[in-house]
Amino acid sequence: MFSASDAYERFMGRWSRKLAAAFVAFADVQPSDAVLDAGCGTGALASAVLAVPGARVVGVDPSSGYLQAARAHGFEPRASFEEGDIQRLRFPDATFDRSLSMLVLNFVPDPQRALVEMTRVTRPDGIVAAAVWDYGEGMEMLRVFWDEAVAFDASIESRDERHMPLSRSGELETLWRAHGLIAVVEAPLVVPLVFSSFDDFWLPFLGGQGPAGAYASALSEDRRAVLRDRVRARLATGRAGSLMLTARAWAVKGVVPPKVAAGS
Secondary structure (H helix, E strand, O other): OOOHHHHHHHHHHHHHHHHHHHHHHHOOOOOOOEEEEEOOOOOHHHHHHHOOOOOEEEEEEOOHHHHHHHHOOOOOOOEEEEEOOOOOOOOOOOOEEEEEEEOOHHHOOOHHHHHHHHHHOEEEEEEEEEEEEOOOOOEHHHHHHHHHHHHHOHHHHHHOHHHOOOOOOOHHHHHHHHOOOEEEEEEEEEEEEEEOOHHHHHHHHHHOOHHHHHHHHHOOHHHHHHHHHHHHHHHOOOOOOOEEEEEEEEEEEEEOOHHHHOOO
């Protein structure tokens, strides 16, 4: 039996680690920066931050299991991880040079409040940035799954992750501008998803991670087999043989003006 953190790594963590390097470059993390990883999960983004010489990172996440996995990578002494709510950060104003959040804001109950907090703890002229998968079109792994799941059972259409907030072009940029950040830039980040076989694609869905995993793992064995065969036919692949898909995320960054950092 896999732990939740192991199941996440098999399902999404291996792809978020690919995205993390591109996101750190997009956010222009500099040597010796102090970085907040808001919603750090199992540590994919923190690992990419630490690839920047001298950069330090504090990861915050509500899941003790994910935090344990992040700490297990041995990031000390330039990294620390703590349990917390990114909608209510404990840090003083202007603590960090960069506040980053990767693949998290669409799951936060109040993403606007989380952005306010990320902005508050970032110094004037520092950068606040986030990235969210493009669930509607650009995250092909999930798009294939949900297209076939909805075709199989139209009653679950509302569960399709294409309805995720902040996952469409322009939504993150609009949120950033609405909260007073300046020099706002939104851009697509694309990474390859290479699967060694169909099983490498399919089996991670059965770990119960995310909306897709929760749906797949809750199906009866017979119904799950039907959905599996539909997905396999869609991908036109057997048990052996690799396949490659792509995953696109929308990323946004903005600069904290002095008046926002001061809370005025």
